[in-house]
Amino acid sequence: xxxxxxxxxxxxxxxxxxxxxxxxxxxxxxxxxxxxxxxxxxxxxxxxxxxxxxxxxxxxxxxxxxxxxxxxxxxxxxxxxxxxxxxxxxxxxxxxxxxxxxxxxxxxxxxxxxxxxxxxxxxxxxxxxxxxxxxxxxxxxxxxxxxxxxxxxxxxxxxxxxxxxxxxxxxxxxxxxxxxxxxxxxxxxxxxxxxxxxxxxxxxxxxxxxxxxxxxxxxxxxxxxxxxxxxxxxxxxxxxxxxxxxxxxxxxxxxxxxxxxxxxxxxxxxxxxxxxxxxxxxxxxxxxxxxxxxxxxxxxxxxxxxxxxxxxxxxxxxxxxxxxxxxxxxxxxxxxxxxxxxxxxxxxxxxxxxxxxxxxxxxxxxxxxxxxxxxxxxxxxxxxxxxxxxxxxxxxxxxxxxxxxxxxxxxxxxxxxxxxxxxxxxxxxxxxx
DNA sequence: TCTGGGGTCCTAGGACCC
DNA sequence: TCTGGGGTCCTAGGACCC
Numbered sequence: 151x152x153x154x155x156x157x158x159x160x161x162x163x164x165x166x167x168x169x170x171x172x173x174x175x176x177x178x179x180x181x182x183x184x185x186x187x188x189x190x191x192x193x194x195x196x197x198x199x200x201x202x203x204x205x206x207x208x209x210x211x212x213x214x215x216x217x218x219x220x221x222x223x224x225x226x227x228x229x230x231x232x233x234x235x236x237x238x239x240x241x242x243x244x245x246x247x248x249x250x251x252x253x254x255x256x257x258x259x260x261x262x263x264x265x266x267x268x269x270x271x272x273x274x275x276x277x278x279x280x281x282x283x284x285x286x287x288x289x290x291x292x293x294x295x296x297x298x299x300x301x302x303x304x305x306x307x308x309x310x311x312x313x314x315x316x317x318x319x320x321x322x323x324x325x326x327x328x329x330x331x332x333x334x335x336x337x338x339x340x341x342x343x344x345x346x347x348x349x350x351x352x353x354x355x356x357x358x359x360x361x362x363x364x365x366x367x368x369x370x371x372x373x374x375x376x377x378x379x380x381x382x383x384x385x386x387x388x389x390x391x392x393x394x395x396x397x398x399x400x401x402x403x404x405x406x407x408x409x410x411x412x413x414x415x416x417x418x419x420x421x422x423x424x425x426x427x428x429x430x431x432x433x434x435x436x437x438x439x440x441x442x443x444x445x446x447x448x449x450x451x452x453x454x455x456x457x458x459x460x461x462x463x464x465x466x467x468x469x470x471x472x473x474x475x476x477x478x479x480x481x482x483x484x485x486x487x488x489x490x491x492x493x494x495x496x497x498x499x500x501x502x503x504x505x506x507x508x509x510x511x512x513x514x515x516x517x518x519x520x521x522x523x524x525x526x527x528x529x530x531x532x533x534x535x536x537x538x539x540x541x542x543x544x545x546x547x548x549x550x551x552x553x554x555x556x557x558x559x560x561x562x563x564x565x566x567x568x569x570x571x572x573x574x575x576x577x578x579x580x581x582x583x
Numbered sequence: 584t585c586t587g588g589g590g591t592c593c594t595a596g597g598a599c600c601c
Numbered sequence: 602t603c604t605g606g607g608g609t610c611c612t613a614g615g616a617c618c619c
Contacts, residue, residue: 341617
């Protein structure tokens with residue numbers, strides 16, 4: 151059944167939660183079952199929707215007003231990532247009852263390697279997959295789509311084959327029928343660019359790609375695509391990553407604003423806000439960044455970026471802003487319209503230790519870090535952005551918090567100068583740190 | 584999908600070093 | 602100083618994923 155091969159055949163599952171966020175909402179609140187439910191209220195656009203909503207014409211990215219127009223009975227909810235994470239973890243736990251080799255690929259997807267588990271469970275691979283599916287659906291109250299095949303790339307094609315509530319096993323002997331009906335751009339890892347490139351050579355389906363000679367593939371394509379080619383032919387190139395990443399390699403925050411602006415103060419305040427948010431995330435993971443990249447995105451979708459090595463690793467906005475402030479004028483051009491700013495924190499290090507330097511810069515920064523830990527605590531109690539930097543002031547006023555935080559914003563000046571605010575919030579003064 | 588936000592990985596080419 | 606060959610490290614940027 152699994153194709154004769156000189157190596158052991160593999161049985162890899164790809165498991166995908168159907169309309170995951172919306173399904174979590176329904177599982178959380180059974181009264182919603184059978185109704186059109188959409189998540190993404192906080193952003194003003196649909197991010198996930200139940201099949202009831204899809205059937206009425208709701209699509210990803212659709213504006214709320216448009217959604218209500220095509221689907222008057224819709225229930226629109228804000229995203230609740232804590233709940234989605236909870237369901238996600240329960241999904242992984244259930245799958246791990248059947249095999250320890252589980253890759254937590256994303257919040258709503260995982261891979262599982264069932265190879266060699268038939269004897270343990272006394273049933274065939276497809277049968278094991280059916281059991282996993284039943285457990286998931288019974289215990290989580292939502293449906294899943296599953297693909298079973300010899301490699302991750304093929305398993306992905308399987309899970310997409312029948313979309314809600316499907317189970318598709320693609321054995322190597324009838325892989326052709328599936329690949330012939332799969333356009334190259336639907337292959338996992340092949341994006342619009344590579345798809346267009348392959349089309350140039352008359353390759354339109356996954357089957358046409360898989361049947362190209364290896365020498366041609368190696369001469370014309372780069373490593374990731376050579377691996378995809380092997381996987382389409384049933385050879386495992388990507389093993390499951392069962393360890394999972396313990397920490398981040400980078401943390402970034404970007405935000406688009408409308409309308410686009412050519413005002414340097416405004417653009418910089420947007421960047422400043424992103425930096426504050428990225429720093430909050432760094433501290434949440436107890437990390438410090440040793441390098442940063444900030445960028446401005448023009449109305450034409452061009453990126454003007456600047457990479458900076460920090461004098462010492464930090465998770466304090468003050469340190470980061472000092473670095474970006476110096477370089478900002480170099481990449482900001484008058485008379486260019488910008489639509490977004492962003493910051494990426496890189497070369498992240500465990501924030502626990504913190505080495506000393508001769509000039510005491512680190513010691514000072516440690517003091518600031520303690521201030522920001524208090525800020526994080528306040529934010530946790532009274533809501534994000536109750537406290538923020540003066541450089542972000544304009545961004546706050548123009549941003550999503552215009553109405554609800556206006557009062558707090560009114561009297562808030564630069565955290566490092568605004569003693570009134572600092573006293574009001576019970577923060578230590580700089581001299582007291 | 585005329586374009587939101589958060590990520591990872593790969594590669595070509597330059598700098599620098601025997 | 603020039604020449605040849607080869608290695609490593611770093612960086613910018615592309616491509617793709619959910």
